[in-house]
Amino acid sequence: MVPMVPPGSTRFEAELVARVANVLHETSPSVLLQKFVKADPKMDKDLPVVHVGPTSDEEIDTLVKQDLQRTVKRSLQERVAAWKTVGMMAAVFAVYVALVALLGWCYTKLWSTPVMSESKPDVEVEEFRHGVFSCFEDMHICALSFCCMPYRWADTMKAAGVMSFWTGVLIFFVVSNLRMWAQDYGPILGLSAWICSTLIFTYYRQQLRQIFSIKNDTMDKLKDFSLWCCCCCCAAAQEARQVQMKKLDV
Numbered sequence: 001m002v003p004m005v006p007p008g009s010t011r012f013e014a015e016l017v018a019r020v021a022n023v024l025h026e027t028s029p030s031v032l033l034q035k036f037v038k039a040d041p042k043m044d045k046d047l048p049v050v051h052v053g054p055t056s057d058e059e060i061d062t063l064v065k066q067d068l069q070r071t072v073k074r075s076l077q078e079r080v081a082a083w084k085t086v087g088m089m090a091a092v093f094a095v096y097v098a099l100v101a102l103l104g105w106c107y108t109k110l111w112s113t114p115v116m117s118e119s120k121p122d123v124e125v126e127e128f129r130h131g132v133f134s135c136f137e138d139m140h141i142c143a144l145s146f147c148c149m150p151y152r153w154a155d156t157m158k159a160a161g162v163m164s165f166w167t168g169v170l171i172f173f174v175v176s177n178l179r180m181w182a183q184d185y186g187p188i189l190g191l192s193a194w195i196c197s198t199l200i201f202t203y204y205r206q207q208l209r210q211i212f213s214i215k216n217d218t219m220d221k222l223k224d225f226s227l228w229c230c231c232c233c234c235a236a237a238q239e240a241r242q243v244q245m246k247k248l249d250v
Contacts, residue, residue, distance in 0.1 A: 104169050107151040111144060113159040113243060124213045128242050132227060135237035141244065145237035150176070153201075153236045159243045162207050175200055194229070201228045201235070208239055 135142040144152040154168025163171075175197045182193035202225045209216040209224075227235045 100169070100173060103148070104151055104154075104166065107148060107155070108165060111140075111155070112165070113155050113240075115159055115161060116243065124215055126215050128212075128214060128238050129245050130238055130241045132231070132234050132238055135234055135241070138237075138241055138244075141237050141240045145240060146233045149233055149236050152240055156208075156236070156240045156243050157204060160208055160211050162204060162211075171200070198225060198229045201232065205235065205239065208242065212242060 130137070135145065141152070150169055150172040153172055154163075154165050157163050157168040158165040162168075179190075179193040179197045183190035202221070205224045205228065206216060206221065208214070209220070214220075224235075
């Protein structure tokens with residue numbers, strides 16, 4: 001094979017190209033190595049050819065089987081790890097539910113409010129009997145509203161006849177956990193969940209206004225929404241004191 005020499009090349013360059021072409025066409029890797037390092041074939045033996053990869057069908061089958069075994073083993077390990085994660089999550093959820101139920105049971109035994117009578121006031125009043133920020137006047141309700149708000153709010157709804165205690169606890173915890181979960185997926189979803197949860201608690205505050213014949217125009221609805229949005233503990237305490245005062249009147 002005659003190498004292509006660029007036009008205008010010198011004789012030395014042409015000889016160099018021919019020499020390189022002859023070297024590259026050698027079939028023995030050891031001879032190729034010897035020519036490049038200018039080794040003397042008489043003083044050095046041919047270097048052994050190192051094969052990269054399998055050289056027979058048996059070796060190929062062995063490698064395929066080993067790779068398949070590693071793949072199956074890795075898949076089983078990933079599956080076991082996934083089931084362990086699911087089991088851990090289920091255990092944490094079960095402990096969480098058990099703790100919520102235990103605390104709720106303790107609340108019903110210690111601080112449950114009796115259900116009010118069904119008599120409805122004939123005269124409409126302007127506002128709740130106690131101010132929003134006068135919760136420190138009743139430290140018992142204040143402490144329950146700030147430290148045990150899900151149970152205090154559910155107890156208020158139960159005493160007013162809106163729903164049962166455990167239904168209220170379920171609604172409060174579901175709404176609160178969904179709101180916290182949504183906040184992990186961006187500000188827009190978190191804000192939407194916050195507004196929706198506030199609307200839910202505002203709706204039940206509207207129910208209390210109807211039960212106690214409290215004025216409920218557009219401005220009152222906005223105030224209720226703002227209160228549950230910005231100071232939900234104060235709202236829960238005010239609603240609880242309204243129910244407690246009605247119980248004392250009866």
